[in-house]
Amino acid sequence: MPPHSQDATGAELSILQVLWDDGPTSVRTLTDVLYPGGSKVHYATVKKLLERLESKGYVQRDRSESSHLFQAAIAREDLIGERLRLMAEKLCDGSLAPLLMHLVKSQRLTKSERQSLRSLIDDIDGRPK
Amino acid sequence: MPPHSQDATGAELSILQVLWDDGPTSVRTLTDVLYPGGSKVHYATVKKLLERLESKGYVQRDRSESSHLFQAAIAREDLIGERLRLMAEKLCDGSLAPLLMHLVKSQRLTKSERQSLRSLIDDIDGRPK
DNA sequence: GACAGGTAAGACAACCTGTCTTACTTTGGT
DNA sequence: ACCAAAGTAAGACAGGTTGTCTTACCTGTC
Incomplete structure (x- = not known):
C-alpha cells in the first residue's frame, strides 16, 4: 500500500475506471475508449496521464512488449x-x-x-x- | 442547501473548523486563533479566505456591526x-x-x-x- | 486632525491540470 | 533495405487554483 502522496485527478480517475473495468490495456485502446474518434493529440494526452498515474503509484506498466500495457496498481x-x-x-x-x-x-x-x-x-x- | 459549485480548500477548511467550534467570530479573533502572534498580513489572509468562503456559500456574514461577524453557513x-x-x-x-x-x-x-x-x-x- | 482598527479589492508566485508539440525509436509490409 | 505507421519520451503551454501579501479607503475615538 504505497503512500500516494499525490491524489489522482479527474482525468486520471477516468483512466483508472477503464483499467479497473478492463484490466491491462494499451494506450491505444484507452484512447479509443475515452476519446472515441480521437486523434493522435488525444493519444498523447492519455499517455501523459498514464505517465503521471505511474509516477504517483496508481498504475503499473508492463514494458515487455514494444507497446506497453498498463494496469491499475490499486484496487477501486x-x-x-x-x-x-x-x-x-x-x-x-x-x-x-x-x-x-x-x-x-x-x-x-x-x-x-x-x-x-x-x-x-x-x-x-x-x-x- | 446551496449548490456549492466550488469546494472549500485546505486553508478555508481550517477556518470552517474554528467557526464550527466557536460560532460567530470576527476576523481578528480568527486570526489570533489560526496565526497566534500573527501580524496584519495574516489578518488580511484570513479576511481573503473568509471572502472566498462567503462567495462560495460556506460562510454567512453579519454586517450589522462595524466589525463584521462570520459564521458557518453549512454544518460540519x-x-x-x-x-x-x-x-x-x-x-x-x-x-x-x-x-x-x-x-x-x-x-x-x-x-x-x-x-x-x-x-x-x-x-x-x-x-x- | 491623527490614529488604530476595520473594510475592499486586487496583485502575485507557486502549483496543478489537461492539452498539445516536437523529436526519437520500433515495427511490419513491400 | 526502405518507408510509413505507430509507439515512446520529454517537455511546453494556458488557464485555473491557492495561499499570501499589498495597497487604498473608511470609520470610529481621543
Missing part, C-alpha cells in the same frame, strides 16, 4: 479507503465513525441493504478478531 | 454529506452503498459501536419510511 476498493481516510482526517479529526454514522442515517437504505448490513455486522460479531 | 455534518456524495459520484457511479460497506468492513468497530450501529438500523426498520 482501496482507493475508496484512502479517500475516506483522507476525508476523515480533514473533517473529523481522523475518525471514520462520523462518516459511517452519516451514511447509515442519511441514506435511504432498502430493506435488503439493511439486511446485508446487519449480517455484515453479525459476521464481525461472530468472528471475534 | 452537511459538508461531510456533500463530500461523501461527491466521492460516490466520482468513484462508485453515484452510489453511496460501497462507501458504507467499506467503512463497516474495514473499520475495527468496538462491540459498543457495533451495538449502536445495529440499533440504528433497527430504528430505521421500525419506522418504515
